[in-house]
Amino acid sequence: MTSPASHTARLSASLRLICTGLAAALTLAACGGGGGGTGTLSNPPVGTTPNTGAADPDIATLGDAFDTYWNLCAKPRTGIDPYTGKAYPDKQGTLRDELTFLRAWSSQYYLWYNEIPTNFRMSDFTDPVDYFGKLMSPRDKDMYHFTYPSAEWDKLTNSGIELGYGVTWSSSGPTAPRTWQVAVVEPGSPAAAAGLLRGDVLATIDGADFINGSDAATVNRINAGLFPETAGASHSFTLKRGTAPIAVTMQAQEVTALSVKFTKVITTASGKVGYLSFENHNAVAERQLIDSFTTLQAAGVTDLVLDLRYNGGGLLNIASELAYMIAGPATEGQVFERLQYNSKIEAQQPPEIIRFGSTAYGFDAGAGTVKEGTPLPTLGLRRVTVLTTSGTCSASEAVINGLRGVDVEVNVIGATTCGKPYGFTPVPNCGTTYFSVEFQGVNAKGFGDYANGIAPTCSVADDLAHDLGDANEALLAAALNYRTTGACPARTSAQAMAIAAPTQVRPMASRIAIFNRPR
Secondary structure, eight states: OOOOGGGOSOOOOOOOSOOOTTOBSOOOOGGGOOOOOTTOOOOOOSSSSOOOSOOOOOGGGOOOHHHHTTTEESSOOOSBOTTTSSBOOOEEOOHHHHHHHHHHHHHHHOTTGGGOOOSOOGGGOSOHHHHHTTSSOSSTTOOOOEEEEHHHHHHHHHHOEEEEOSEEEEESOSSSSOOEEEEEEOTTSHHHHTTOOTTOEEEEETTEETTTOOSHHHHHHHHHHHSOSSTTOEEEEEEEETTEEEEEEEEOEEEEOOSEEEEEEEEETTEEEEEEEEOOBSTTHHHHHHHHHHHHHHHTOSEEEEEOTTOOOEEHHHHHHHHHHHHOGGGTTSEEEEEEOOHHHHHHSOOEEEEOOSBOOOOOOGGGOOOTTOBOOOOOOSEEEEEEOTTOOTHHHHHHHHHHHTTOEEEEEESOOOOOOEEBOOEEETTEEEEOOOEEEEOTTSOOOOTTOOOOSEEOOOOTTSOTTOTTSHHHHHHHHHHHHOOOOOOOHHHHHHHHSOEEEBOGGGGOEEOOOOO
């Protein structure tokens, strides 16, 4: 349950370009090994030497993590937090205080708290992030345990800002031979200035063979170029556009991503169809979605194609607003998503329900802020078509599931989604924001069992040869055709293989569902 009223400050609300779909910024490994990425943890070996440190505290007597251990830091920050305008809450503590907070919080809130291993001790660790990496179920079902530096997370969630070039890659994975193509170029970004286009194929980075390179030195060079750590870092790239090589140099910078990329009206013989490309459920998305639906409503569209192929998730309140703007007043007050916590939390609090609502939540998003209570525009549709890939994840899947829960017909065109019915409340402590699965979401009918993904109505591979929003692009063309004929396009074996293969490379934060609850 939430801690007393003294902990009423809202936790960070937004999200950025996190791990859209299955790929969390795929850091490459030498010799074709597995990838890691933002939030991937490297834990020290446990039990290899005798442990003479202090015994761990008794979990049963730890008490409430937020009342007792929150913000007790081995190295407290000082000064003003630029995102809250208040002094950092840090107080002088110890490393053990930080570890105890993580253990107490995990015991209280982690969805699978009774599956946390016990074959390690606090005294085995000198880094809270490494310790946190052990506080999770060892089963394959939890692939979403990660951290961010709090300053970086706040930029992501509040402003949609990330450090990089402003390009999203469609990736065959980290193992050589690699095929990575440009999927999205952010307007005004270094990638846009360099002239990169959707479909360009990455060939070399700083002279290293990106496609086939697998020795340690080559992989290190590739990673340094792909995932720059400082603004202004300059790297050279060679790409192929068809058979023609294209050489560019890009400097990394903090890129502000547009959540809504395209809004257009497509005139068909049977009426006007709206098209909306939506990529991030973050705080700045609230204003952009309202503007988009206002445009579509004024145009009199009678159907909608919602393109979520690169949307890895984010704020569930944004997801519920999006669903309401699609379905309209008939859904007001109904359950969008019921959050199911672990048995201890469920026994201590009333059901946590996110409902379809007719007004804006009012996220603090700077110049794009929407006032709380602002009426939402709506199309009032009983049918919608959603475009998906394996990068469609978490809060995006909740939109599909939530609409189906109130009997809106949702036709899915593309690939099976990533399969993540789980969510988080981000928890900052001592400069690090921690993400540990706290709940599973179910719709108004009690359904949330899509850990293997939501299957498409029509399986269609992402078409990188056409721009998003082009009526000839394969997913959109299939959606428009299915709307009138009810038939899926025929597929060749090569197309069938292409449907499930690519993932989108973005930071880990994009494949999550976030619910903000007071602490």
